[in-house]
Amino acid sequence: MEKLKYEKPIISKITAGVPNKFGLPAKQKIISEIDGIPVPKLMEEFGSPLFVLSEKTIKDTYAEAKQAFETRYPKVQFAWSYKTNYLDAICSVFHDEGSWAEVVSGFEFEKALSNGVNGSNIIFNGPDKSEEDLTMAINHNACIHIDHFDELYLLIETTRKLNKKARVAIRVNLDAGIYPIWDRFGFNYENGEAWNAINRIMLAENLEMIGLHTHIGTYIMVASAYAIAATKLSNLYMAIHKKFDHWLKYIDLGGGFASKNTLKGAYMPGSETCPTFDEYAEAISNAIISSEIPHENLPVLFLETGRALIDDAGYLLTTVLANKRSTQGRRTMVIDAGVNLLFTSFWYNLGVFPSKEVSSHVEESTIYGPLCMNIDVIRDAINFPHAKVGDQLVIERVGAYNMTQWMQFITFRPNVILIDLEGKTHIIRKKENLDSLQSFELNPKR
Amino acid sequence: MKITEEIKISDNGFVFNSKTGDSFNLNPLGLELIKQIANDKDFDIIRSEMLEKYDIDDLTFEKDFYEFCALLKHHQITLQDDPLNFV
Numbered sequence: 202m203e204k205l206k207y208e209k210p211i212i213s214k215i216t217a218g219v220p221n222k223f224g225l226p227a228k229q230k231i232i233s234e235i236d237g238i239p240v241p242k243l244m245e246e247f248g249s250p251l252f253v254l255s256e257k258t259i260k261d262t263y264a265e266a267k268q269a270f271e272t273r274y275p276k277v278q279f280a281w282s283y284k285t286n287y288l289d290a291i292c293s294v295f296h297d298e299g300s301w302a303e304v305v306s307g308f309e310f311e312k313a314l315s316n317g318v319n320g321s322n323i324i325f326n327g328p329d330k331s332e333e334d335l336t337m338a339i340n341h342n343a344c345i346h347i348d349h350f351d352e353l354y355l356l357i358e359t360t361r362k363l364n365k366k367a368r369v370a371i372r373v374n375l376d377a378g379i380y381p382i383w384d385r386f387g388f389n390y391e392n393g394e395a396w397n398a399i400n401r402i403m404l405a406e407n408l409e410m411i412g413l414h415t416h417i418g419t420y421i422m423v424a425s426a427y428a429i430a431a432t433k434l435s436n437l438y439m440a441i442h443k444k445f446d447h448w449l450k451y452i453d454l455g456g457g458f459a460s461k462n463t464l465k466g467a468y469m470p471g472s473e474t475c476p477t478f479d480e481y482a483e484a485i486s487n488a489i490i491s492s493e494i495p496h497e498n499l500p501v502l503f504l505e506t507g508r509a510l511i512d513d514a515g516y517l518l519t520t521v522l523a524n525k526r527s528t529q530g531r532r533t534m535v536i537d538a539g540v541n542l543l544f545t546s547f548w549y550n551l552g553v554f555p556s557k558e559v560s561s562h563v564e565e566s567t568i569y570g571p572l573c574m575n576i577d578v579i580r581d582a583i584n585f586p587h588a589k590v591g592d593q594l595v596i597e598r599v600g601a602y603n604m605t606q607w608m609q610f611i612t613f614r615p616n617v618i619l620i621d622l623e624g625k626t627h628i629i630r631k632k633e634n635l636d637s638l639q640s641f642e643l644n645p646k647r
Numbered sequence: 648m649k650i651t652e653e654i655k656i657s658d659n660g661f662v663f664n665s666k667t668g669d670s671f672n673l674n675p676l677g678l679e680l681i682k683q684i685a686n687d688k689d690f691d692i693i694r695s696e697m698l699e700k701y702d703i704d705d706l707t708f709e710k711d712f713y714e715f716c717a718l719l720k721h722h723q724i725t726l727q728d729d730p731l732n733f734v
Contacts, residue, residue, distance in 0.1 A: 204700065204701055205702065207702050207703035208675070210677040211674045212662070212672070212681075213671060213672050214722060
């Protein structure tokens with residue numbers, strides 16, 4: 202006689218919670234393959250955990266963003282935000298699509314150059330630019346976005362020493378009607394600090410003022426905030442023309458577009474609440490086009506969006522190590538990917554899904570990483586089916602920041618692979634090993 | 648391990664504890680096991696019957712069974728009559 206299919210015995214307490222108009226999904230979402238390649242095959246070949254990036258998703262998302270802006274505004278240029286994901290293979294995909302590079306350190310500047318980006322197509326942001334960094338940027342004719350007065354004077358001094366001109370913009374911080382106001386970077390618009398900086402730059406013989414930049418924040422869920430920012434920069438743009446008879450070349454609205462991830466504490470999923478590229482584009486383009494700027498002098502619109510372009514393209518494949526019950530009877534699960542790989546788990550409720558149908562019964566669970574640290578919590582509350590030890594799971598939307606803010610801690614950082622447009626897999630960053638880590642260490646003889 | 652007197656179990660897997668007011672749902676195997684436990688069946692007998700009936704290995708079943716029993720205890724559905732008896 203054929204044996205019956207076994208399902209783990211379960212008892213679950215019925216609790217009357219706050220009514221949820223969405224209820225539980227009728228069917229548990231499963232991610233069994235990425236770009237046509239089965240998850241078990243990827244993990245068999247490249248190990249677990251494993252970061253997977255989809256070139257197709259990157260290009261599709263980029264095309265969507267580009268179309269949203271280019272159909273609304275005549276001159277648009279994207280600059281890839283290196284800090285979001287600076288693996289060379291990923292940067293190259295964006296550069297192939299026509300993106301400039303947006304960097305925030307000397308290291309990132311050098312990385313962009315090594316990726317074949319022309320120095321004049323590098324936007325150099327950030328509060329940390331040493332004299333050496335500025336010299337490199339001047340020599341490569343980069344667009345230097347000045348963050349503060351000390352940097353402005355250092356730049357004036359450096360251009361005198363080199364007897365060269367620098368192409369500059371200023372970063373402007375402003376009240377765009379959202380909280381918190383990011384006033385730690387750049388010069389303030391409302392109190393006149395930005396205008397003072399512009400006046401000083403226009404008087405400096407070795408500085409060529411070519412643009413205005415702002416970056417109002419991160420994961421901005423209100424598209425209209427960008428309209429306020431664009432309007433304020435347009436005002437400065439016109440004020441510069443009126444006083445100095447000088448047309449700037451560009452306005453840079455920075456990044457901060459939200460991805461489809463769900464922030465912790467959010468009632469609705471990010472995929473439902475975050476503005477689309479069309480909404481951001483509509484807000485920004487309308488504000489600039491309807492400003493005082495004459496049509497023939499419209500600036501190039503630079504965008505440095507990172508998160509919204511890459512988050513969806515990244516997956517982390519992981520394996521269940523253990524199932525446990527807490528003293529409260531709560532189901533907990535340990536997986537082999539920890540918060541050292543998933544920095545974004547601190548602010549997102551990341552989507553974790555089985556790679557195959559594991560059980561029809563879901564239970565509110567906590568998912569822990571493998572680190573011997575209490576903070577290693579990937580999801581503190583998620584309705585999840587009963588997965589067994591060895592079951593493979595997929596964490597989605599992890600393409601942004603995780604592969605730059607990750608940390609080697611307790612375990613080695615894993616392989617990162619890219620699936621190209623033809624469905625071929627490429628290791629784009631090798632798994633670390635003892636040798637690679639110890640190569641940085643020196644042990645004095647005793 | 649005994650099911651407390653206040654526990655009422657329906658045939659469709661609904662469990663009500665009249666002492667605490669708590670109610671629970673059982674999945675089909677959970678219902679089958681709780682009935683066996685209510686009938687005072689020994690673990691070894693339960694295990695051999697389950698292994699014969701279901702497509703499962705002995706260690707996985709043992710692990711799941713003890714986790715299930717721990718949950719029954721946690722929810723005050725079972726009493727531990729002999730404190731030295733692990734099950």
